Amino acid sequence: MGLTGFFLITFLIVHCLINSMIFFNDGGQTFNHWAHFMGTNLIIRIMEIGLFVFLLLHIIQGLMLWQQNKAARPIAYAVSHPERNSAWYSRSMGLLGTLILLFLVLHLYHFWVPSRFGGMASIQPLEPVSLSDYANQEAHNLYREMQIVFQNVWVVIIYVFGVFSLCWHLMHGFQSAFQTFGINHKKYTPIIKTIGMAYSIVICVLFALMPISIYMGWVN
Numbered sequence: 001m002g003l004t005g006f007f008l009i010t011f012l013i014v015h016c017l018i019n020s021m022i023f024f025n026d027g028g029q030t031f032n033h034w035a036h037f038m039g040t041n042l043i044i045r046i047m048e049i050g051l052f053v054f055l056l057l058h059i060i061q062g063l064m065l066w067q068q069n070k071a072a073r074p075i076a077y078a079v080s081h082p083e084r085n086s087a088w089y090s091r092s093m094g095l096l097g098t099l100i101l102l103f104l105v106l107h108l109y110h111f112w113v114p115s116r117f118g119g120m121a122s123i124q125p126l127e128p129v130s131l132s133d134y135a136n137q138e139a140h141n142l143y144r145e146m147q148i149v150f151q152n153v154w155v156v157i158i159y160v161f162g163v164f165s166l167c168w169h170l171m172h173g174f175q176s177a178f179q180t181f182g183i184n185h186k187k188y189t190p191i192i193k194t195i196g197m198a199y200s201i202v203i204c205v206l207f208a209l210m211p212i213s214i215y216m217g218w219v220n
């Protein structure tokens with residue numbers, strides 16, 4: 001889980017960096033340029049296969065771990081105060097992971113499916129087109145897709161919820177990945193925990209700001 005977790009943590013940094021280019025407020029030009037690069041570069045495309053394999057492995061390993069934990073104590077403790085010795089989010093990795101998975105299914109349907117199977121990201125040129133024109137345009141781009149998807153307030157709410165679950169999941173997962181590799185040290189573990197907290201919050205705040213900013217018209 002640690003290895004697949006590290007890979008997913010790295011993916012999120014790249015994904016968040018590229019998406020954050022929408023904040024340049026240049027009609028999505030810079031974002032689309034890099035999305036186009038990512039969508040057409042052979043090495044990135046090969047890594048994409050790795051990403052989906054790792055994502056699947058991470059889910060399967062998580063389910064197996066949950067099963068093992070259950071089997072290790074078939075009869076629950078008569079008196080249990082888990083809140084006294086572990087944080088809520090570290091005990092709820094399964095629940096949070098499931099919420100993220102539900103979010104991901106919707107998310108891939110919104111962006112990845114049309115971009116890979118509808119040829120959206122590869123269309124040139126990428127000049128801005130008005131939203132009303134969009135429906136009649138053959139020229140699709142991912143920035144336009146974001147504007148369309150995030151017009152719906154419910155979608156925005158689901159995304160913010162999904163990202164919030166991701167934040168909690170990462171808060172525990174980041175440090176836990178290091179522990180899996182035996183890095184558990186009096187001096188370094190608190191530093192790793194702090195970096196993990198900062199990483200989780202920065203990544204998730206940026207992700208949450210994307211649908212919110214587009215819906216509110218802060219970026220265009």
Ligand code: HEM
Nearest residue numbers: 019035039048111112115121142159163166207208210211
């Ligand atoms: C909330 C703001 C987010 C926005 C606006 C966003 C946007 C996008 C877009 C436009 C794509 C398509 C990229 C392409 O096909 O070239 C994409 C793909 C993807 N996103 Fe997100 N994303 C967000 C958050 C997330 C989060 C939180 C996760 C993970 C938990 C995630 C996981 C993925 C995955 C796995 C793909 C497919 C990977 C690929 O394209 O190779 N995204 N996203």
